[in-house]
Amino acid sequence: MLTVMFAPTVRARFPQLGGFTYLVALVFVVLLFASVLVHELAHGLVARSRGQQPREFVLTLWGGHTSFDGAASTPLTSALVGIAGPLANLVLAALAWALAQVVAPASLSALILYAAAFANAFVAGFNLIPGLPLDGGRVLEALVWAISKDRHRGTIVAGWAGRVVAVGVLAWALLLPLLQGRSPELFGVVWSALIGAFLWSGATAAVKGGRSQRAVAGLTVAAVGTPAVAVPHAGTVAQARAAAAAAGVHELVVVSPDGRPAAYVDLAALAAVPAEVAGTTPVTAVAVPLPYGAVVDGARTGRALLDDLARAGGMSPVVVAVLDGRVQALVRVTDVVAAIRS
Template identity: 35%
Template structure:
């Protein structure tokens, strides 16, 4: 599965924050490989599940059969890592940054910074994962015939079955599975409408979730195998995962459809530049006289040093304003607080989320100041775009 997270399409975050409850175990092609604490739970579950089979093949191991089962879990998740790494490498081939690869209770997740810009990119990034799993599964099937009896053969047998199952299930045409992204790419390519494609693939995921709940009935009626409590619990967990993932994808698609209405230039406030040592009261007076909605501080040479924070100005009592410099209520101007005046849509949202602030400086290509963009104005425009 490859949930894509909108972010910068060319550079990864300078200091990516690690999600709570995760451990970094290495990196692949510059992307962190993380393991969640829930992985240890599923590893223990796998160890106890395969222990009877290990005991059957190698009697007398005692406690060591569980250790062998844990090793099987590690080997299995290494193949899951291959699945996710293939997503990451394909995404990098198309120029996307990959923040991390995370192994968790239900498998793995590759966090790709940015969304596919064309159907072919969506298709290739999605389909390569299941194909990798199928390739590993088929290779393990071939090895099974030449592997001598014993624990190694049991490991190869488990590797073959698990990867074939992962490959096939991930091709189910419904989000958030890889097959859902393949379906999305197909509908997107045929209709030219990415939003419609996501909605179709999302409904595919919801239908898959409902059908999955029928598995215990199929297990009993078709295969004459009475379902256990674990079977019911498993389909409920997986069904909830599919339903919530599909719903989240559909919600995100509806939000993205409104993003083109967000354009920084018309939202910018007219800006007044003042010396950074000017008294705050005088700066406010000049801004009112010139009908400016924002104030930027500059040095004597004209270099911009900060953006006056509106909330800080309002919190400053009137009687103190003549006695403090305007720079005292200005936020130092950092690189990520300067945005191109023409930024719009998803690029605008990504820039704001990368470095949260209340104000940003908009500049022309020439370097000339165009105005100041307030986050509150962007939020209001986004809410109004629903109507």
């Protein structure tokens, strides 16, 4: 696609090339992708020098991206990693421009070198626009993070800035021709709409991600769990009801003789037991067994708590939180998901 797009430029300058026009255009596209690869490698090398391990480098029609095993630890690291890619493109642009000065001015080599210089300068300048998912958005995110001491606020602000950029790209394609007294070209509008949609998608994902990460950072058992009290496995329904009333809670966890949470009481089944037989009905008759390991530490918070809940939630949709050896709460996976989404 990019080769076909660049071919008319080559044909206009060198009509005598004939079928070789597309070969020359392909050479430029290969150089362009090489520039994108250098851009992404610059991100990765600077990140690794700052203790952040790159996991993969991806090239796409829209450019590329680098993913990491973890987030940057400081605003400075985030900013340096973000700006490294555009700086690499500026170096390539300067190198291509310098080489173009020493070749024949009207040659194919000069055309390719000038095109490479322009493309790299454009990639650098466009990526420095302050809005996610562009690199300039990473710098803006780091700046807000450094000022506010809140990483997630930086992500949300930079994401909203990216949405503004996305709208601006399409507005530029529509309004600039009108201001110049001509009609917008369909090709330019469609291409700008595609780029704007890509940027909007990335910016929206950043805003949602920032909000989700903020929710994760504030995650506590008290926020997502329901207070519960332990009852012995040999107890009766009447004793379980009395224990719940005394503790002022509704949820009940049945513990085994060694004190391990072994089941939780089904409240609907508990309520269905008639009062006249509650004293002789074992509480285990209205309990749902819990697999071994469906327990989390009630003192943990944030990402650590979420990781524990993910592990335990893989065994059971209901997990028991224990604090200092005592049953603290029941946590349902659906409540955790709802808390993060909200």
